[in-house]
Every structure is written in structure tokens, then in C-alpha cells.
Amino acid sequence: MRHRPRSVYRAMFAAALTVALAAVVLQLRTDALRAEVITPVPRPAPALARAAAPVAPEPSAATPTAPLPPLHVVGLGDSVMAGTACNCRTILSRFAQSLAQREGRTVTDVNLGVAGYTTQDVLSQLTDDPGTRQDVQKADIVIMIIGANDLKDDFDAWLHGGCNSACYQPDVTAMQDRLVSIIRQTQALRAGQPTTILVDNYWNVFADGDVARAQGGQRQLDWSVAVTTAVNSAIAQASAQSGARTVDLVHVFKGSGDEDPTSLLADDGDHPNAAGVQAIVAANLAALG
Known part of the structure; x- marks a missing residue:
């Protein structure tokens, strides 16, 4: 067997070593590339996921509000308030209906007017009658038409010989004082609660128009206007005072x-007819504001 020279073996070893080193380097580079590919890159959450948190709803403009509480209206007075001779719905009933339509809320009414009543009668109602007191205690609005019958005796005196201002003025003054007491008693029953008190005066405390002219002519009309002017002045003063x-x-x-x-x-x-009643209702609604 022939032996190869040592130089040949050294060359073969060097070549093998070179191949081995090249393989190692190639493996290291491959591993590095793989490491770059599999490293996860953080990404932001999808927009839909971020919006998934609960959101409070905006208040709806159509949400209904609580209904207003009812208004309570009470009428005090004489035959005009009671509705005598009209054969129609009373002043208070029509007023309550019109107010309900205007305000869009429930309105209840209690008519305590009585034909023939004087200021003394109404004052007695407020001080002595439990039902009247209870009704007034609940009244947001009180309408008063009272005072004409306080002058009834003066009309009789005029028919039987005359009744000038010296004759009727004391009765007018007494009526005014009692009207002040009526208003204040009403306020006391309300015990400081917000209350609107409307006090109507009179177009005439006696008959007027064609009927009055037929009864006593222009002389009666002139006298009744003078008395009515005095009565209305007293009503205005009593209202302002109270x-x-x-x-x-x-x-x-x-x-x-x-x-x-x-x-x-x-x-x-x-007394007012249906048209007159409606005119009175309109005046009271206007005064209410």
C-alpha cells in the first residue's frame, strides 16, 4: 500500500474545516432571520373593541314632564255669582273651563254664591261654616262679587221719597269695612299660601238698561249710577287695602x-245673561294675567 504525503492530509483537513465553519455561519444567520419573523409586533385594539364600553344615553327631548297639579277656584258672592236669571252656566263654571283650556291643566271650582247675600252673609260663611272654610283653604283663586244687596234698603228709601248721598254713604262705608274683613279672612284661611283674590265691581248695583228706564226713567238711572259709583270706589279701596x-x-x-x-x-x-256672563269671565281671566 502506498502512503500519501502529509501535505495532502493537511490540505484535506483544512478544506473540511472550512466547510464546517461555513455551515455553522449559515445556521446562525438562518436562526437570526427566523427570530425576526416570529417576534410579535404590538398592534392597537380594533376601533370597534374600543367603543364597546357602555355609554350613558343622552336625555331625550321627548321625555314627558310631570303634569301640573290642579288649580282650585272658589266663588263667593250674591245672585250674580250664583247665576240668577241667566238659565246658563255660571260665571265660576265658565271661568274654570276657560282657565283649564288656557293653562292646559285641571281646574276644579266650587260656587258658594247665594242669591240675596250681603257682605255680612259672606263674612258669616267664612267664619261659621266649616264647608266654606274648607273650600277656601284649598282655593288658589277666589272670585268675589258682593256688596250690591247691602244697598237694598237705600233703593226702597229712594222709591219712598228719596235717598241722597247722606242717606246711602253710611251703608257704602259699612259695606267697605266688611269687604276688607272678607278678604282678610280669606287670606287667613289660606295661611300664607299663594292666592289670587279677584273682587269684581258692578256695572250697576240696581237694574239697568231698558228695564230700569221702564221702571223709573232717566231719574232712576242717574241715581243708581251715583250709588254704584260710590260702591265701586269702596270696592276698589277695600281691594287695594287688602x-x-x-x-x-x-x-x-x-x-x-x-x-x-x-x-x-x-x-x-x-243680572247678566249668557253673553254678560261670558264678558265677566273674560274680564276675570284678563285680570288674572
Whole structure:
């Protein structure tokens, strides 16, 4: 067997070593590339996932509000408040209906008017009658039409010989004092609660229009206007003194004061007809504001 020279073996070893080193380097580079590929890159969460948290809803503009509490209206007074001779719905009933339509809320009404009542009678109602007191205690609005019957004896005196201002003025003054007491008693029953008190005056405390002219002519009309002017002045003073509001019915029935009110009066010439009632209702609604 022939032996190869040592130089040949050294060359073969060097070549093998070179191949081995090249393989190692190639493996290291491959591993490095793989490491770069599999390293995860953080990404932001999808927009839909970020919006998944609960959001409070915006208040709806259509959400219904709580209904307003009912308004309670009470009427105090004489035959005008009671509805005598009209054969129609009363002032208070129509007022309550009109107010409910205007305000969009429930309105209840209690009419305590009684034909023939004087200021003394109404004052007694407020001090002695439990039912009246209870009704007034609940009243947000009180309408008063009272005082004409306090002058009844003066009309009788005029028919039987005359009754000038010295004759009727003491009765007017006494009526005013009692009206102040009526208003204050009403306020006391309300015990400081917000209350609107409307006190209507009179177009005439006696008959007017065609009926009055047929009864006593222009002389009776002139005298009744003088008495009514005194009564209305007393009503205005009593209202102002007590914090109530006066509702002027002279303007409603007679314009500037000299117009014929017959078209607004019942057949007796002393009480309002349906048109007159509606005119009174409108005046009170306007005074209410």
C-alpha cells in the first residue's frame, strides 16, 4: 500500500474545516432571520373593541314632564255669582273651563254664591261654616262679587221719597269695612299660601238698561249710577287695602260708562245673561294675567 504525503492530509483537513465553519455561519444567520419573523409586533385594539364600553344615553327631548297639579277656584258672592236669571252656566263654571283650556291643566271650582247675600252673609260663611272654610283653604283663586244687596234698603228709601248721598254713604262705608274683613279672612284661611283674590265691581248695583228706564226713567238711572259709583270706589279701596285685585265690570258692560248694557242683561235687567256672563269671565281671566 502506498502512503500519501502529509501535505495532502493537511490540505484535506483544512478544506473540511472550512466547510464546517461555513455551515455553522449559515445556521446562525438562518436562526437570526427566523427570530425576526416570529417576534410579535404590538398592534392597537380594533376601533370597534374600543367603543364597546357602555355609554350613558343622552336625555331625550321627548321625555314627558310631570303634569301640573290642579288649580282650585272658589266663588263667593250674591245672585250674580250664583247665576240668577241667566238659565246658563255660571260665571265660576265658565271661568274654570276657560282657565283649564288656557293653562292646559285641571281646574276644579266650587260656587258658594247665594242669591240675596250681603257682605255680612259672606263674612258669616267664612267664619261659621266649616264647608266654606274648607273650600277656601284649598282655593288658589277666589272670585268675589258682593256688596250690591247691602244697598237694598237705600233703593226702597229712594222709591219712598228719596235717598241722597247722606242717606246711602253710611251703608257704602259699612259695606267697605266688611269687604276688607272678607278678604282678610280669606287670606287667613289660606295661611300664607299663594292666592289670587279677584273682587269684581258692578256695572250697576240696581237694574239697568231698558228695564230700569221702564221702571223709573232717566231719574232712576242717574241715581243708581251715583250709588254704584260710590260702591265701586269702596270696592276698589277695600281691594287695594287688602292686596286683592279689582275687576272693572263697568267698562265691560257700559264702555266709557254711558253705553246701554241691555244686550248683556237678563230679562230682569238686574243680572247678566249668557253673553254678560261670558264678558265677566273674560274680564276675570284678563285680570288674572
